[in-house]
Amino acid sequence: MTDLPVARHLLHHAPDRVSDTVVLNYDARLMRRKRLVGRDGLAFLVDLAEVTNLDDHWGFALDDGRAVAVEAAPEDLIEVRGDLARLAWHIGNRHTPCQIGADHLCIRRDHVIEAMLAYLGAKLTPVTGPFRPEGGAYGKGRTMGHDHGDHSRAHHSHA
The missing domain is CATH 2.60.260.20 (Urease metallochaperone UreE, N-terminal domain)
Known part of the structure; x- marks a missing residue:
């Protein structure tokens, strides 16, 4: 008690x-x-x-x-600008939570995702602020990622 x-x-x-x-x-x-x-x-x-x-x-x-x-709480984020539809697709394909603004996207700092976005031509700016990403369709208001390790395609496929 x-x-x-x-x-x-x-x-x-x-x-x-x-x-x-x-x-x-x-x-x-x-x-x-x-x-x-x-x-x-x-x-x-x-x-x-x-x-x-x-x-x-x-x-x-x-x-x-x-x-x-x-x-x-304020967090270390990266502001993403560029071809937002294309960049958002790649961010979502990696199951990365993403805050969506009218003229930019915002994700938590992640050097791997940042390198991918830079390769795709995104303009990246480090910022600090509250992180309120778009909610996931199935995760009680959260993007619920999953493991891309060895699992059956009968349960999930990116094909």
Whole structure:
């Protein structure tokens, strides 16, 4: 048992009063059960019914009535410009999460993907900011990659 307040429910909108804010990167915003500490020191336990993408929610409702906001942490990203349709296809073909803007794409820093994009003629600019990529069609709002190792084509094919 824990003495920490527990968050079993998520909020879709900001309440009148906020007790603290947790700042989480993209990977950390996908969770089910975890101990978190807010920016101002409030510690609490997240205990959700299933793995949840926090990007779809405003924050946590603690069992003691307090609310904690979720903020996307700044991350090292690469801004991608060029033939966006072609570049987006290659990024997606590698199952790489991608944030889509009107005139650019944004991915997390990855020297292998960056080399591929540069080879394809992309203009790449390192940037820092919150990463909020487009959600996957099947992964509860997340791009869910998979292993390209030895597996049966009966289950998945890129043909």
